[in-house]
Amino acid sequence: MKQRYHVLLCLLGVIGCLLFFPRDLSSALTFTPQALYDLTASRTGQAAAKPVPFVSSGFAGFLDENGRPQYVEKIRYGAAVSSMGIINYDSVSTKLVMRNRDGEIQVAIETRGYPFFLKERLLIISTDRLRLKEYTTDGDLLWSATFPSPVTACAAAGNRFLIGLLNGNFLYLNEAGEPLYSFTPPEGRIKVAYGAAMDAASEASLVVAGIDPQTAYLLEERNGELNSIESFPLGSDLRRNLLVSSLHGGRFAIEQEQGLLVVDRTNLRRRYFSIPGRLLSVQGHPESNLLSALSQDDSDRFVSMIGSESNYRGRLRLAGYGPGTSILWSGNRFIILVDGHVLVYRLELI
Helix, strand or coil: CHHHHHHHHHHHHHHHHHCCEEEEEEEEEEEEEEEEEECCCCCCCCCCCCCCHHHHHHCEEEEEECCEEEEEECCCCCCEEEHHHHHHHCHHHHHHHHEECCCEEEEECCCCEEEEEHHHHHEEEEEEECCCEEEECCEEEEEEEEEECEEEEEEEEEEEEEEECCCCCEEEEEECCCCEECCCCCCCCCCEEEEEECCCCEEEEEEEEEEECCCEEEEEECCCEEEEEEEEEEECCCCCCCCCCCCCCCCEEEEEECEEEEEEEEEEEEEEEEECCCEEEECCCCCCCEEEEEEEECEEEEEEECCCCEEEEEEEEEECCCCCEEEEEEECCCEECCCCCEEEEEEEEC
């Protein structure tokens, strides 16, 4: 109990310091502390009209657009959350129960595997990672696909799915789970698919594959064919899944060792940013080019703000915080979830 009060007092101290001494991230951009909430406190009231789903610090659920917790569950083993609902599951489950934003049971699906959401689509991957299924929120099976090698990466946009496999191949599926295209990266002494992302219109995608060298490929669908627009070796040769994200405006983010690489498909420009520790998450502001990056070194976590493709705007150190921290945007509100608490900042142009 004393430890929880100590943590809460530390967070209030950080809020107070930033409130009286705001962090000026540029001559015209300021983040102002707005609120602090406890995820473990009881909540009442109706579900938010625009819910913000989250998974963080051993909890999963929904915030309202102002960052206030609306419905929260403690994670048993894993959790999948989207605006449609939440699935809190055990390590071995034969029935997956989906609840709505009020916590009421919406549907129970009799199946084995691990659920996750891609662009509001409910997918379940088998425990051996060889089979993938899509379900409706009513529990109806839409399609099922089996792959020759374990799935290592998944992305979705529009009516397309992009699946990366352990054997190094990438498969494009239509909305019925049927194969459309395949891509086999030519580079790399060892063939492995490490990451994939698709842009919002599903016109372009970026995949990372191979070891020695590890290579990124920018792909685009044109006139019923899949074309490779550009490929380039990466500075890192990480032998694990990489964080590859799609950002608005035709940009992609690629995790690098101690850094972040931003690729713009419109002009094929690439920009590298040094980030302390290992990159955990990249979130783009919905109405600007501002990026927020969460990273971790041996003992601390950092939130870095990148105001454009050429300069930083600021960095916040979360000393002593380990697994469970997450970041997200809700309009002009930047939200940090850490140690069972929600810190809300307001983005202001002055």
